[in-house]
Amino acid sequence: MDMVFTEQQERWRAEVDDFLRKEVTPALIADAEKQDYVTAPFSVEFSRKLAAKGWLALSWPKEYGGQGRDYLDTAILEEQMGYRWAPVEAHRTGCAFVANGIMEHGTPEQKKRVLPQIARQEVIFCEAYTEPEAGTDLATLKTKAIFDGKDYVVNGEKTFCSGFHFADCMHLAARTDPASSRHRGISMFIVDVKAAGVTYRPMKTINHGTMTHIFFDNVRVSPENLIGAKDRGWQQLMSVLAAERTGLHVAGANKRIVEWLAEYARATQRGGQPVISDPVIRHRLAELAVEIEAGRMLSWRVACLRSKGNQIGVEGNIQALFHREIEHRLAHFGMQVLGQYGQLHRDSRWAPLNGIIERLFLKSCAQVGGAGNTELQKNIVAVAALGFERTW
Numbered sequence: 001m002d003m004v005f006t007e008q009q010e011r012w013r014a015e016v017d018d019f020l021r022k023e024v025t026p027a028l029i030a031d032a033e034k035q036d037y038v039t040a041p042f043s044v045e046f047s048r049k050l051a052a053k054g055w056l057a058l059s060w061p062k063e064y065g066g067q068g069r070d071y072l073d074t075a076i077l078e079e080q081m082g083y084r085w086a087p088v089e090a091h092r093t094g095c096a097f098v099a100n101g102i103m104e105h106g107t108p109e110q111k112k113r114v115l116p117q118i119a120r121q122e123v124i125f126c127e128a129y130t131e132p133e134a135g136t137d138l139a140t141l142k143t144k145a146i147f148d149g150k151d152y153v154v155n156g157e158k159t160f161c162s163g164f165h166f167a168d169c170m171h172l173a174a175r176t177d178p179a180s181s182r183h184r185g186i187s188m189f190i191v192d193v194k195a196a197g198v199t200y201r202p203m204k205t206i207n208h209g210t211m212t213h214i215f216f217d218n219v220r221v222s223p224e225n226l227i228g229a230k231d232r233g234w235q236q237l238m239s240v241l242a243a244e245r246t247g248l249h250v251a252g253a254n255k256r257i258v259e260w261l262a263e264y265a266r267a268t269q270r271g272g273q274p275v276i277s278d279p280v281i282r283h284r285l286a287e288l289a290v291e292i293e294a295g296r297m298l299s300w301r302v303a304c305l306r307s308k309g310n311q312i313g314v315e316g317n318i319q320a321l322f323h324r325e326i327e328h329r330l331a332h333f334g335m336q337v338l339g340q341y342g343q344l345h346r347d348s349r350w351a352p353l354n355g356i357i358e359r360l361f362l363k364s365c366a367q368v369g370g371a372g373n374t375e376l377q378k379n380i381v382a383v384a385a386l387g388f389e390r391t392w
């Protein structure tokens with residue numbers, strides 16, 4: 001494993017950073033955070049700018065709208081976007097997650113048709129997987145898609161869907177073989193969010209974002225929108241969830257937050273002394289900087305594996321678990337550094353750091369579930385890394 005970036009990679013990071021420093025202004029961030037903030041700021045306009053530069057599909061094959069570059073270039077872009085707090089939520093679900101499922105499991109026709117649309121941001125995706133009674137144990141999902149000789153007819157409901165209200169299409173997991181149980185008999189579909197029979201209810205989240213509960217009442221989906229093979233959707237779901245566990249975006253964002261907290265502690269007086277002169281604060285900042293660097297290395301390991309064409313296994317779960325716990329500690333420590341001011345919303349004129357700690361704190365409570373909760377990640381690590389028996 002080579003831990004040193006090449007000159008070409010350093011030049012690429014500088015090019016990305018140069019662009020982001022000009023484009024990701026405080027006004028853009030404020031606007032994107034107002035649009036949505038379930039997991040990260042959201043701006044369709046900004047995502048389309050990235051698409052126009054070809055940056056959303058850097059490592060995809062050219063025939064699918066990509067540039068055929070090394071995955072490590074994508075990883076550098078991701079880390080730098082996290083660091084500059086760039087709005088990624090509009091494109092990330094489609095480009096980084098759903099596209100991975102289509103790339104690995106879609107038919108050649110689907111790859112040619114759908115992937116370039118995602119790369120150009122003509123289609124924004126959301127994920128409709130979780131159900132009221134199927135979350136961590138997604139294999140128990142009950143939403144059905146039954147072929148009637150012409151179309152698949154979908155009935156059921158999905159919940160906790162992020163970004164539905166901005167999306168054009170859902171990546172839907174549904175049971176195509178009702179006689180089968182658990183992992184077998186699940187298929188993946190592309191479904192228009194405005195299809196006849198789709199109704200929904202918004203759900204406001206703890207961190208001022210919006211998720212959606214979706215109902216499917218005899219929704220017709222044409223066979224061309226069954227992605228990959230019928231009844232083989234579980235493998236595709238695993239490809240998507242593996243792609244969600246790459247972590248460099250969050251590593252970059254956490255690094256920036258520690259730097260912001262250090263600047264704040266340097267510039268702020270408490271009891272006549274700069275906050276940074278408190279050894280407890282200094283040490284905790286240093287500890288967090290070390291933890292974030294360790295998490296970053298875990299994520300770079302995953303990026304290197306992907307760059308060499310390997311499937312991501314428990315390495316992805318390990319780094320996802322590590323980042324989630326750091327984010328939690330960082331949010332709590334941020335509250336300690338900012339004191340009473342940490343709880344102020346960004347709309348308050350007294351909110352330090354544009355209210356970022358308030359949002360991070362609330363997000364860290366909500367983030368227990370996205371792409372597999374902490375307990376699920378620990379269960380997987382216990383089985384895959386320590387050889388324990390599977391108990392679920």
Ligand SMILES: Cc1cc2nc3c(=O)[nH]c(=O)nc-3n(C[C@H](O)[C@H](O)[C@H](O)COP(=O)(O)OP(=O)(O)OC[C@H]3O[C@@H](n4cnc5c(N)ncnc54)[C@H](O)[C@@H]3O)c2cc1C
Pocket residue numbers: 038039126127128129130131132133134135136137159160161162163366367368369370371372373375376379392
């Ligand atoms: C920020 C965020 C964004 C999300 N976006 C989407 C989205 O876009 N699309 C989508 O489909 N879903 C989305 N989800 C939903 C997410 O995937 C589910 O919340 C997750 O799978 C957990 O399912 P659940 O909420 O039904 O919890 P449950 O499965 O009911 O679990 C509840 C709790 O029980 C415990 N638990 C459950 N199983 C185990 C076990 N085996 N071992 C130990 N403890 C266990 C855990 O503490 C867990 O937190 C999102 C969630 C969050 C938080």
